[in-house]
Amino acid sequence: MNSILTSKWTKVVVFLICLVPAGVLIWEAFTGNLSSNPTQFLEHATGDWTLRFVAITLAVTPLRKILKRPQLIRFRRMLGLFAFFYGCCHFAIYLTFDQVFDLHGIWADVAKRRYITVGFTGFVLMIPLALTSTAGWIRRLGGKRWSMLHRAIYLTAVAGVIHYLWLVKSDIHIPLEYAAVMGILFGWRIYTHYSKPARAVPAPIPVRKGQTSIAPD
Amino acid sequence: MPIKKSSGLKYSDVTPRDIYINRRKFLYGMGLAGGLALAGKGLGDLISPPERVYASTKLQGMSGSPFSTTEKITPEQVVTTYNNYYEFGTEKDQPAKNATKFVTTPWTVSVEGECAKPRKFSLDEILKLAPLEERIYRHRCVEAWSIVVPWIGYSFSTIAKLAEPNANAKYVAFESYFDKKQMPLWGLAGIGLPYVEGLRIDEAMHPLTLLTMGMYGETLPNQDGAPVRMVIPWKYGFKSIKSIVKIKFVKDQPPTTWNITNGHEYGFYSNVNPKVDHPRWSQAREVRLPGFFKNTPTQMFNGYSDQVASLYNGMDLKKNY
Numbered sequence: 001m002n003s004i005l006t007s008k009w010t011k012v013v014v015f016l017i018c019l020v021p022a023g024v025l026i027w028e029a030f031t032g033n034l035s036s037n038p039t040q041f042l043e044h045a046t047g048d049w050t051l052r053f054v055a056i057t058l059a060v061t062p063l064r065k066i067l068k069r070p071q072l073i074r075f076r077r078m079l080g081l082f083a084f085f086y087g088c089c090h091f092a093i094y095l096t097f098d099q100v101f102d103l104h105g106i107w108a109d110v111a112k113r114r115y116i117t118v119g120f121t122g123f124v125l126m127i128p129l130a131l132t133s134t135a136g137w138i139r140r141l142g143g144k145r146w147s148m149l150h151r152a153i154y155l156t157a158v159a160g161v162i163h164y165l166w167l168v169k170s171d172i173h174i175p176l177e178y179a180a181v182m183g184i185l186f187g188w189r190i191y192t193h194y195s196k197p198a199r200a201v202p203a204p205i206p207v208r209k210g211q212t213s214i215a216p217d
Numbered sequence: 218m219p220i221k222k223s224s225g226l227k228y229s230d231v232t233p234r235d236i237y238i239n240r241r242k243f244l245y246g247m248g249l250a251g252g253l254a255l256a257g258k259g260l261g262d263l264i265s266p267p268e269r270v271y272a273s274t275k276l277q278g279m280s281g282s283p284f285s286t287t288e289k290i291t292p293e294q295v296v297t298t299y300n301n302y303y304e305f306g307t308e309k310d311q312p313a314k315n316a317t318k319f320v321t322t323p324w325t326v327s328v329e330g331e332c333a334k335p336r337k338f339s340l341d342e343i344l345k346l347a348p349l350e351e352r353i354y355r356h357r358c359v360e361a362w363s364i365v366v367p368w369i370g371y372s373f374s375t376i377a378k379l380a381e382p383n384a385n386a387k388y389v390a391f392e393s394y395f396d397k398k399q400m401p402l403w404g405l406a407g408i409g410l411p412y413v414e415g416l417r418i419d420e421a422m423h424p425l426t427l428l429t430m431g432m433y434g435e436t437l438p439n440q441d442g443a444p445v446r447m448v449i450p451w452k453y454g455f456k457s458i459k460s461i462v463k464i465k466f467v468k469d470q471p472p473t474t475w476n477i478t479n480g481h482e483y484g485f486y487s488n489v490n491p492k493v494d495h496p497r498w499s500q501a502r503e504v505r506l507p508g509f510f511k512n513t514p515t516q517m518f519n520g521y522s523d524q525v526a527s528l529y530n531g532m533d534l535k536k537n538y
Binding site: 035036037038039040097098099100105108109112113114115166167168169170171172173 | 294295298299303307309310360362405406407408478479494496497498499504506507508509510511512
């Protein structure tokens, strides 16, 4: 098991699996199977996958602790970047088909419509995280500040769920499912944080060049 | 009005289409087996193709209508697989799947309230009440998509006049069929049921207001509001109530489902109006299905201003949204 987790090929396989939803959508587009309202279908599909990848990314730390598989951390950056990737697709589809590159219209939407305001905020918050996801940036910021910054993913998760919740007309059970998943992921963190005996402030983690990931909780 | 009965064998009986199509789902399942447990549900949603339900009875001998638009008619496939019919599920593709067994025969519509001659009509009676017309109308959903549909029916005023509404009949209230057994997803709809709608009496009696029993040359498919629905082409689609069982002439403005659910977003009038935005999105443009781009400008009263604008003279349409 450990050798599978540490193999470089596993990373390649996970990468390809993460691309499957995009591949399916492209295939559906070419076979005319994007429903009768293709733009809405693509918006919903890419929005769903953004939220799913945010949740999967947030599940890495609980999983590696619970399963005692610290190697899982290798996949976290890639999964987070895939959340950003699907978020970019989501925004690009809105920009292209929904607003037809009407930047004024987009600004009016972001300013006036709270579900778009909150969704856009969640998306924008992912940009600095994607940019600082490299080893170089971890080193430059220092582990402590880097992990502080990357807690913004929690805000993105909350914003994404609220965005969905405020978007639907009446049937909120799917956004509530996402809220429940996020609630569990947040709840685990809160629980482990408070259930541990008080400890001294941890020493800053020295980050060496070439080290690709540190492990803030 | 000759109505040719079909052999009883439905088109959907001929081809086990879902089985045929689901082979892809199966292959996908094979390819993805073992991976992505969390993602599985989403993939299932992505790859399950829309199904189609055909109406079984051809309607014949319709006349055309001067009210018809010459715009390109939306493919029937779109209109039968992309539906807002929350009793059968809130996803657009759900009504086509979940309404297949909806029983619409026998069917009775009760016309009652402030009128001299309240009575009940069977569907056969309704179909024979007046010559059927085909009317090709633009249909604009409040969600900013639109379609062009060849509806079949006749002006609602035809049936209304038979009941002889009295001077107290200021409004007409409509009610949809509701049965928890036939509509097991009703609890997820998030709206009060049965679905109710209403029109001012002059709106209801306007010749454009269509009592609709068919589309695309056939009786209505279940997911499109079989067996009888309203079509009010200058209002957002949710005003055009489906599967009607009750028509009641009333004195006061009747409650309407979406207005009860969220009065801030859905008014009683709900006339198509590009200048009055939905609180959560612009109504200035629409996507003409099955297109990609939301670049069709929305017209005042959905392009029926010449016929209906006078109904709202002197009214503040921002307030009376």
